[in-house]
Amino acid sequence: MTDRRGFVLWFTGLSGAGKSTLSELLAPRLRQLGLAVEVLDGDEVRTHLSKGLGFSREDRDTNILRIAYVAKLLARNGVAVVTAAISPYRATREAARAMIEAEGLHFLEVHLAASLEACEARDVKGLYAEARAGRRPGFTGIDDPYEPPLSPELRLDTGALSVEESATEVMRLLELRGLVPGNAEVVR
Template identity: 50%
Template sequence: MHMQKGFVLWLTGLSGSGKTTLGDRVEEELKQRGYLAERLDGDLVRKHLWKDLGFTKEDRDEHIRRVGFLAALLSRNGVGVIASFISPYRAQREGVRKEVQNFIEVFCSCSLEVCKQRDKKGLYKKAERGEIPNFTGVSDPYEFPENPNIELHTDTASIEENKQKILDYLKGHGYIR
């Protein structure tokens, strides 16, 4: 079964807010149902495509600009792209929205406290010790989406509930049946 139209599901939020976790679950579900789906994830892209880019404002902007280009290539060929990037700046996200077809901004809203408690990668501890400069939420800003297509509360609602909310949106907008 082919996806009728491509889309870019863009998960944004603080480190530890659950973007990768949710993105992987949605991908799994879409593939099980026979849809074309591809993941673009911050950690993987930075590791395999551009190790040279860091976390200054300039590098973050360039990182997201490149990812937006890839997302456009895929989505215009009918692929459901599931992108998970902190993407902390509004202008970055709006830039991608303009470049791609069917941009769906998903705000993974999670309090900084909960993200710090999870600290899955130990990054918050390092950032608080001053070992990671420009760390979003600690020493770099996160500009929350003012009008996201989907807002999830990843600190209070379960992974399953949030996955369902995304699938309901995709269904409601005719991307899946």
Template identity: 55%
Template sequence: MTNRQRTQHQRDVEESVTGATVWLTGLPSAGKTTIAYALAERLRAEGRKVQVLDGDEIREFLSAGLGFSREDRHTNVARIGYVAELLARNGVLALAPVIAPYADSREAVRKRHQSEGTAYLEVHVATPVEVCSVRDVKGLYAKQAAGELTGLTGVDDPYEAPAEPDLRIESHTQSVQESAAALHALLTERGLA
């Protein structure tokens, strides 16, 4: 295949691929972002357009000034959901590794996607709080234990786990690559990979 044929083939693949949003929800340090980036790497190697909407980056650049009240968390999730749906509507696979602790906020994002006819999958990275507190990637659990932080999701602030996610990943029982592979298999099954 010549370079020109490869370029045309790539365009044909991109035009025929449906976008979707994959929302990875779970406690802090559950493994959401790590799994999202591992999956993104695999999908890009397959020629797929992918964008990871990292919750921490979104807070810095799109939701600066928002706190962690229920209302502010809902606003943050709604903003991320809006961006994800726009990307997905335009053929991008949007991966959103975002805590999104409240079921009604996640449901609002799902309904927005449904109203636009855009595919949406909810993935629960179901890592127990005891494991997350040992991983403690950002030091949040240590700060909470020392009394320097309040409102930590899953400890002294609520986390409403999805009752019926499209996929439940127990990242504490399998490797990052196994978790990403399970999610890739779901996307393939739904015709989204």
């Protein structure tokens, strides 16, 4: 039996680790299972909900807590929420978890643990090069820290795993937690 309440899949990792790519692959698969799904992508939230925030620690924390608040509202109304935001600070992710779990909802932290080298190699926007050249100060992983989760529900080395392999592991986690039907056949 599956739990029909909403839940939050919280993808965290460096820029370029594959958070948005994995979210875009998983959302339609979850919809095929009959779930209402919303993706809260960090870049889109910054444009529409957190416009005007910078990249200081305080502003980053505010952005992540806004994402958590919206995720909580959606999940408590039966929506499967997938977040794709760097969310670099452990304490802020824990605050997001506490906010969501206080509603009796599942919060599943998934660390996309691609190495810095792997993320830089796939950086099509050139953000890492700009950061290394000093034109993008405070860039996570270069001159601002990324604090990896100590005990996420799932850790994926997205530098080594394909997006398909990563999606399979996430679906397996959701099955084990009773959030989607076991052995769900989903068109790929």
